[in-house]
Amino acid sequence: MAASVTNLTPNETRPEARRLTGAQLIWETLVKEGVRVVFGYPGGAIMPAYDALPQYPIRHILVRHEQGAAHMADGYARASGRVGVAVATSGPGATNLVTGIANAMMDSIPIVCITGQVASTLIGSDAFQETDITGITLPITKHNFLVSRAEDIAPTLRQAFYIASSGRPGPVLVDITKDAQNAAIDYVDDGAPVRLPGYRPERSPVPEELERAIELIRKAKRPIVFCGHGVVKANATPLLLEFVHKTGIPVAQTLLGLGGFPATHPSSLGMMGMHGEAWVNTAIQEADLIIALGMRFDDRVTGNLKTYAPNAKKIHVELDPAEINKNVKVDLPLLGDVREILRLLLPHVEKLDIAEWLAHIEELKGDSAVRDIQVLPDNGRLFAAHVIHDLWRYTEGKALVVTDVGQHQMWEAQYYKHDHPRKLVTSGGLGTMGFALPAAMGARLACPDDEIWVVAGDGGFQMTACELATCAQENIKVNIAIINNGYLGMVRQWQEFFYGGRYVATPIKSPDFVKLAEAHGLSGIRVTRREEVREAVERARANAETTIIDFRVEQEDAVYPMVPAGADLNAMIRRPLPEGVKHNPIYETGED
Amino acid sequence: MPSPQHPILRTFVAYVEDRPGVLNRIASLFRRRGYNIVSLNVGRTHEAGISRMTFRVEADEDTARRIEANLYKLVNVLSVEDITDKPSVSRDLALIKVSVGPDKRAEVLQLCEVFRARAVDVGPRDLIVEITGTQDKIDGLVAILEPFGIAEMVQTGTVAMTRGPKGQAATTMHQPPALRGVDAA
Ligand SMILES: Cc1ncc(C[n+]2csc(CCOP(=O)(O)OP(=O)(O)O)c2C)c(N)n1
Ligand SMILES: [Mg+2]
Numbered sequence A: 001m002a003a004s005v006t007n008l009t010p011n012e013t014r015p016e017a018r019r020l021t022g023a024q025l026i027w028e029t030l031v032k033e034g035v036r037v038v039f040g041y042p043g044g045a046i047m048p049a050y051d052a053l054p055q056y057p058i059r060h061i062l063v064r065h066e067q068g069a070a071h072m073a074d075g076y077a078r079a080s081g082r083v084g085v086a087v088a089t090s091g092p093g094a095t096n097l098v099t100g101i102a103n104a105m106m107d108s109i110p111i112v113c114i115t116g117q118v119a120s121t122l123i124g125s126d127a128f129q130e131t132d133i134t135g136i137t138l139p140i141t142k143h144n145f146l147v148s149r150a151e152d153i154a155p156t157l158r159q160a161f162y163i164a165s166s167g168r169p170g171p172v173l174v175d176i177t178k179d180a181q182n183a184a185i186d187y188v189d190d191g192a193p194v195r196l197p198g199y200r201p202e203r204s205p206v207p208e209e210l211e212r213a214i215e216l217i218r219k220a221k222r223p224i225v226f227c228g229h230g231v232v233k234a235n236a237t238p239l240l241l242e243f244v245h246k247t248g249i250p251v252a253q254t255l256l257g258l259g260g261f262p263a264t265h266p267s268s269l270g271m272m273g274m275h276g277e278a279w280v281n282t283a284i285q286e287a288d289l290i291i292a293l294g295m296r297f298d299d300r301v302t303g304n305l306k307t308y309a310p311n312a313k314k315i316h317v318e319l320d321p322a323e324i325n326k327n328v329k330v331d332l333p334l335l336g337d338v339r340e341i342l343r344l345l346l347p348h349v350e351k352l353d354i355a356e357w358l359a360h361i362e363e364l365k366g367d368s369a370v371r372d373i374q375v376l377p378d379n380g381r382l383f384a385a386h387v388i389h390d391l392w393r394y395t396e397g398k399a400l401v402v403t404d405v406g407q408h409q410m411w412e413a414q415y416y417k418h419d420h421p422r423k424l425v426t427s428g429g430l431g432t433m434g435f436a437l438p439a440a441m442g443a444r445l446a447c448p449d450d451e452i453w454v455v456a457g458d459g460g461f462q463m464t465a466c467e468l469a470t471c472a473q474e475n476i477k478v479n480i481a482i483i484n485n486g487y488l489g490m491v492r493q494w495q496e497f498f499y500g501g502r503y504v505a506t507p508i509k510s511p512d513f514v515k516l517a518e519a520h521g522l523s524g525i526r527v528t529r530r531e532e533v534r535e536a537v538e539r540a541r542a543n544a545e546t547t548i549i550d551f552r553v554e555q556e557d558a559v560y561p562m563v564p565a566g567a568d569l570n571a572m573i574r575r576p577l578p579e580g581v582k583h584n585p586i587y588e589t590g591e592d
Numbered sequence B: 001m002p003s004p005q006h007p008i009l010r011t012f013v014a015y016v017e018d019r020p021g022v023l024n025r026i027a028s029l030f031r032r033r034g035y036n037i038v039s040l041n042v043g044r045t046h047e048a049g050i051s052r053m054t055f056r057v058e059a060d061e062d063t064a065r066r067i068e069a070n071l072y073k074l075v076n077v078l079s080v081e082d083i084t085d086k087p088s089v090s091r092d093l094a095l096i097k098v099s100v101g102p103d104k105r106a107e108v109l110q111l112c113e114v115f116r117a118r119a120v121d122v123g124p125r126d127l128i129v130e131i132t133g134t135q136d137k138i139d140g141l142v143a144i145l146e147p148f149g150i151a152e153m154v155q156t157g158t159v160a161m162t163r164g165p166k167g168q169a170a171t172t173m174h175q176p177p178a179l180r181g182v183d184a185a
Helices: A022-032 A044-055 A066-080 A092-096 A098-106 A150-165 A178-182 A207-219 A229-233 A237-247 A278-286 A338-348 A355-366 A384-394 A407-415 A436-446 A458-463 A467-474 A489-498 A513-519 A530-542 B022-033 B061-073 B102-114 B135-148
Strands: A018-021 A037-040 A059-062 A084-088 A111-117 A143-147 A172-177 A184-187 A223-227 A251-253 A268-271 A289-293 A313-318 A332-335 A400-403 A452-457 A479-484 A523-527 A547-552 B008-017 B036-044 B050-059 B077-082 B088-098 B118-122 B127-133 B150-155 B159-162
Touching: A018 A022, A022 A044, A022 A150, A022 A178, A022 A184, A037 A066, A044 A084, A044 A111, A044 A178, A059 A436, A059 A467, A066 A084, A066 A092, A066 A098, A066 A111, A066 A436, A084 A092, A092 A098, A092 A111, A098 A111, A111 A150, A111 A178, A143 A150, A150 A172, A150 A178, A150 A184, A172 A178, A207 A289, A207 A313, A207 A332, A207 A338, A223 A237, A229 A237, A237 A338, A251 A278, A268 A278, A268 A407, A278 A355, A313 A338, A384 A407, A384 A452, A384 A479, A384 A530, A400 A407, A400 A436, A407 A452, A407 A479, A407 A489, A436 A452, A436 A458, A436 A467, A452 A458, A458 A479, A479 A530, A513 A523, A513 A547, A523 A530, A530 A547, B008 B022, B008 B061, B008 B159, B022 B036, B022 B050, B022 B061, B050 B061, B061 B077, B088 B135, B102 B118, B102 B127, B102 B135, B127 B135, B135 B150
Parallel strands: A037 A059, A037 A084, A084 A111, A111 A172, A143 A172, A223 A251, A223 A289, A251 A268, A289 A313, A313 A332, A400 A452, A452 A479, A479 A547, A523 A547
Antiparallel strands: A018 A184, B008 B050, B008 B077, B036 B050, B088 B127, B088 B150, B088 B159, B118 B127
16 A cells, blocks of 8 residues: 555645755755854865765855864854854864863853765774874764764754754764765755754753742842853843842843843842952852852852851752762752842842841942943053953943953953853853953854954964954954053963962063054054053944054053952952042943 | 762762773763872763763762762763662672692682682693682682682773662663752751
8 A cells, every 4th residue: 555655645745855965965955954154174084075065055164273163163152142153174173162162161152063084984094184083072072973874964964053052052063974965865855853862952940949949048148140151052141120120139140141131230140259259259158048040150250169158058050960969068059040030039029128128238339349440540651451351341241252361351250241142252161361352253243233342462462463364355343452561461360379470481472463463464452551542442333344452551561350279258458549549339330 | 878979989880882082081081180099991872872880980079979960971882870889789700820730620619619710721730720700709709719820810890780670771871960058057
């Protein structure tokens, strides 16, 4: 009975088989996954794929180093919430991706890296440019695949996108042999759902746990909400706002949570941790309830674990069970998507009677000198804090800022107030110098309407400055603020505080960044005095091309406050005050 | 009673997809997170494409739960269960080559009898003894045979199975461990 063999009704027909090469199938699948741009660099083992690329509506950005491709995919993903894609050849191309993959892994960023591999017949023979990239990236990917048959390319790539973007996101690498790219098969797109029997990314809290959370919240006298990266990734900001409006609980942010709750909201306390606000860290130590949303109690956030938040019950809202009780023992884990859990909690929470607590935090603020913009000598010279503050002012707080790693990153976090999610892109977990420029370029392609600013140090910028050529070739416009202090500043600061002021290998000489920009056909501006900041920012914004501003800032400034690594969270090093100046409350009015 | 914070030897059973590299992923996870594997055994099951692992680790209760949770994050891992506190049967297998000639052979075989071990190969100057059982039992036999001269020995990792009518089908155990807070009522 032939008719019963298929489930097709008479009008339906099977999708027709088409003869496609593995190379075509790569792009075919990417197009179906919604990919419009990839960042990559060609080479022998990926040449069949590149040869087929012009047949598909995908823009290719030719990077100058594959690390840049991975960071661009990462920046693209962070800014948009979509999966970013990087492409590289085998061997050195693939190994150059490694830092970018590790960076995406540490911050749970969904990227898919596609690498060419030598022909399957040569694998294991130490063939030219053969490298075991699935072995190398095993501990730094959420998952990876080696594909050696054309038939497996489309299903594997679909799995890769699904794994990268679902649950706790992360990087996935797909290594595809050259013969698989070259082989032609009869391909039928059956649209079958991805089948991964061992992969179950969803989690949901048990009703009793929710009840207990509601109980703990109701009883709290000194509660704080922690807004982590998970809030941003789950697009949970509107629900968090609702939660805060209902309960009145104040919110502290992690570095990657900045923007997840508006910085200028009256209930926003600011950043916690090593370079967090003094009053936030003090409040955490005094709190009786912490509601941690999508964060992992990193050591940069907790300081000494033994003395961390000793009085607080801790509710940990988290998607990944492996994070529960990893660093901090929590009283109540709520497993699941942050947005979903907020949605479940919302109907059951109400205004808390915490006026005393809020008043106390106000007092702590008043005693704090972290907002030391005012006490910096106004000697006409440039302080990084002033530069960031002015940048915030002149861009009306609306820019998408991508930072590198170092002192400037912390000043950005302290002084650029992010009121919207996905408007700060920064390397948190891995702390990867060289991240900013390529990540900003990825963000540019994800968000063509945003004003994009790179905030980088003179050291880190040089690690991936080669991508300026990519900006020029691909007409990618970003604004670049180099906080040029002549030092690997963050390391210098540690040397100043903890290594007797011995500045070993931290003074760094840089090229003339203005000329460097010009050499690429881009623009450069030098700023040495505070009164020049505004005009420079405005010129950079107005320029059609990528523009570097070389801010020559005070060389030996330090980021305050600082909790020394491993110290108690409220044992902060504070900026020494000039004679006669008392710790005074700083209310930023835009006039500072 | 060992306290939950005290590391004890724990036994886990996991079902994994039978694919190249899966063992490597698991080993890499243990290495990276610093979990100390005491023994590990992998083999096929009656279900095509599915392997079963038994592994033993020194871990306190919290670490044990995180081991489970981390294993669940591996895409090729179908299910994991900590069977330490469940009624179960666990066995090791050892082959021991004893250097004995005809004069002492009978004596050795008699001792083996006591341990329910058996000779699986006999040569003019040696014999190979096979024993299955718990680690204790194997250790006991080794101690007894030592004076006769052990030429070589090999041992598998522990394999384990819980008692009771219900099998642990790879496809029915889906959920990662129930996680509890420190003071959960
Ligand atoms: C790839 C990499 N290498 C080394 C470090 C260690 N490190 C952290 S911050 C820093 C100094 C950064 O200097 P710069 O880029 O000039 O920024 P600044 O701190 O001066 O603002 C260094 C070397 C790192 N984070 N990443
Ligand atoms: Mg510097």
